[in-house]
Amino acid sequence: MKKILCIVLLLTAMIGCKSTSTVNTKLDNKTERSLKGNFTITAVNYPGSDYLKVTSFNLADSKCFIGSNWSFISNNNKGEMTLNSPSTSCKDFSSPITWYVNKEGNFVLKIINDYKAKEVNNGFVLKLTNLTPTSFDLVDKINVAGQEKSITYTFQQTNQ
Template identity: 75%
Template sequence: MKKTLFFVLFLATIVACKSTSTVNTKLDNKTERMLKGNWTIASVNFPGSNYFNVNSFNIEDSKCFVGSNWSFISNNNKGEMNLNNPSTNCKEFSSPITWYVNKDGNFVLKIINNHKAKEVNNGFVLDVKNVTENSFDLVDKINVAGDIKNITYSFQRK
């Protein structure tokens, strides 16, 4: 009986400690160095953008991100994002961020917003595409009536 109880507790411990994260944490330092600096989102594109709105990063409508400013520091994977387009009806928003690019081509982002990074339990995983010296795209997947569509944030170096 003791062996059975020990075995059940052992299995429960293994299952309870199993990681739920499926994001690769091995860094793509070359891509990270290319993203270092100050950027602005030049456009946000997705199929059906004329017919429905997308709330980006749980902050604001995706159209409000056009003109937003982002800074990426590659040696410590920190930065900042700012939505501050006074010509729109969008709210202003500013927050420190943490980020990294992994070997799978994913851009992993946490919006800190008055917290310590280790206290933030959710984040965003986007595909990084078309990286050049002066531009790159972040591609997120959204569910539109059961269909998965891509929303592309196109960045330009400032």
């Protein structure tokens, strides 16, 4: 019974909130150029992923992002993301994005949808880690029962 109560409490505490703090806008152009191309999210990892459901980017269950396709155009910091999960519990979704990498190693993302970038007032700040010529990780912070935990999205390049 205690175990079930713990799981229920953790599930109800899974609310991902982003602060409205300002973000360093000084660009890391060298790192941005290394992200050019098409990528697929091959894994989404976080503590308790077998028991907890996390909504990523205010769009869908984090597991729906596995297999999603992302394109990054480094010379204008635009791109596109497409969710096309084979799971029937996941909805298809596609949207233009804007993004940049700042000098602090943060990946700043806006999902544009049907708006102009300047009309979108909220976005996501993730830590860019494990950058190689063909892969990288984005790490977000989530709140689990009052404790900050990390959720890692692993990107693998699909073509040049």
